[in-house]
Amino acid sequence: MTFDPEIRERKETYREKQMISPEMEEKIREKLAVQETYPDIVYCPNRSCGTPVEIVEEQDSIALRCKNCGFDRIIPKKKKYDRE
Numbered sequence: 001m002t003f004d005p006e007i008r009e010r011k012e013t014y015r016e017k018q019m020i021s022p023e024m025e026e027k028i029r030e031k032l033a034v035q036e037t038y039p040d041i042v043y044c045p046n047r048s049c050g051t052p053v054e055i056v057e058e059q060d061s062i063a064l065r066c067k068n069c070g071f072d073r074i075i076p077k078k079k080k081y082d083r084e
Contacts, residue, residue: 020045020053020064025075028064032057033078044071 018024018041031038032055041052044066051068062075 015043015050019043019050020073025064025073028055028062029075029078032062044069046071 020042024042028038028042036057038055042055042064044051044053046066046069049066049069049071051066053071054063054065054067056063056065060077062077064073064075065071
């Protein structure tokens with residue numbers, strides 16, 4: 001079995017970019033405003049966990065939950081205001 005450090009580095013970099021952060025929360029909020037699901041994998045921000053989180057869209061918020069470590073975060077949806 002061969003070990004390619006470049007492939008491993010790419011996977012780790014992708015995982016780090018997909019961890020929950022304020023920027024990732026905003027991307028999720030924007031994407032769910034226009035479609036029903038979020039297509040990309042989002043990972044738990046706990047360094048010791050790193051498991052993909054479950055994204056649950058509720059009526060007025062979006063819940064991010066990790067089944068492995070118990071991480072739970074609620075993101076409020078942006079309210080749409082009519083401009084007149």
